[in-house]
Amino acid sequence: MAVSTSAEEPIPVSQVSRLIGGWIDRLGAVWVEGQITQLSRRPGAGVVFLTLRDPSHDVSLTVTCFRQVFEPVADVVGEGARVVVRAKPEWYAPRGQLSLRAAEIRPVGVGELLARLEQLKRRLTAEGLFAPERKRPLPFLPQLVGLVCGRASAAERDVLENARLRWPAVSFEVRNVAVQGVRAVPQVIGAIRELDAMDEVDVIVVARGGGSVEDLLPFSDEEVVRAVAAARTPVVSAIGHEPDSPLLDLVADLRASTPTDAAKKVVPDVGEEQARIQQLRERSLRALRGFLDREERGLSAALHRPSILRPQRMVEDREAEVAALLERGRRTFRHLLDRADSELSHTRARVLALSPKATLERGYAVLQRADGTAVRTPEEVEPEEELRARVAEGDFTVRRTVSGPS
Structure with missing residues (x-):
């Protein structure tokens, strides 16, 4: 659609940009062939940016596509690769910039072959x-x-x-x-x-x-x-x-x-295996010799122990211990007997000192009535009653006589 303009009635740049965008939007998708000169894939971004160049005329266009469009060929397409792109032209009005929105990317030549293999x-x-886990080991x-x-x-x-x-x-x-x-x-x-x-x-x-x-x-x-x-x-x-x-x-x-x-x-390799076998034989021989040397040293140390050189010493030591314990037991038993004998002597002396016989030996006498009861007061004795007098060396009979008043 033609737009009427003049030097007196110009239109703004933004309107021109919108008009260009409207014309471009009416264009359909096209297949474009070119070489990728720049490739930008930011981690986490959902859009991939390409620069597609025509080497014969040195013309470049910016191409954008969603990541899911680029992923199928990501492993075989890189900078310098030739590709065929199905894209729709887009006009970015604020900057006045033309770009292509890719809906499909196909490698060309070897790239296409590699894509199929991928x-x-x-x-x-x-x-x-x-x-x-499916891999099997090879036989030796x-x-x-x-x-x-x-x-x-x-x-x-x-x-x-x-x-x-x-x-x-x-x-x-x-x-x-x-x-x-x-x-x-x-x-x-x-x-x-x-x-x-x-x-x-x-x-x-x-x-x-x-x-x-x-x-x-x-x-x-x-x-x-x-x-x-x-x-x-x-x-x-x-x-x-x-x-x-x-x-x-x-x-x-x-x-x-x-x-x-x-x-x-x-x-x-037969040479390597022979060398490895020789190394293993030498290692085995060193290990065996080391084992025998250790065992020999251990046996020698065991044979030089006092219990092996003079085994009767153990019996002698035990015999001395038993003799010492026996002597100690005897001393303890004698000490107990001496202490018991001393305690018995002291007890016997106290008993003798407190017995009536000791009193009698000091010159006292005990008067007993016929029924054996001891006389404690004169009133207990009847006149002319016979009593038994016990002294230290025996006893004899006595009679109470009645005397006149004193």
């Missing part, structure tokens, strides 16, 4: 195929190693030569397969299942040299991953070089960075 990875992770010394690799490839040569250098007695069951192209997936799956069905195969190594992301795609195929997950035999993944990480690395029981590294991890 989605497959998340789905298989949710199923538990990559869980650590496998008698037969299954090897899946390309025919006459460097990976096959690296695994065979390095493994036999480490352990010359190791044997291999080799299955040559296509390691890229349309035939790679069915041939790799068939080789893995065939080797897994052989009871004498102790471990399976899947090896391939380095290559591009597209070359290594067969080892991220879902069917290959599920075949490895279903295998009863432990599987070692040795695909590409250190930076390469196909999905086979995640489902395998052990990941080797290179085919050479796989050979080192599958079989032990």
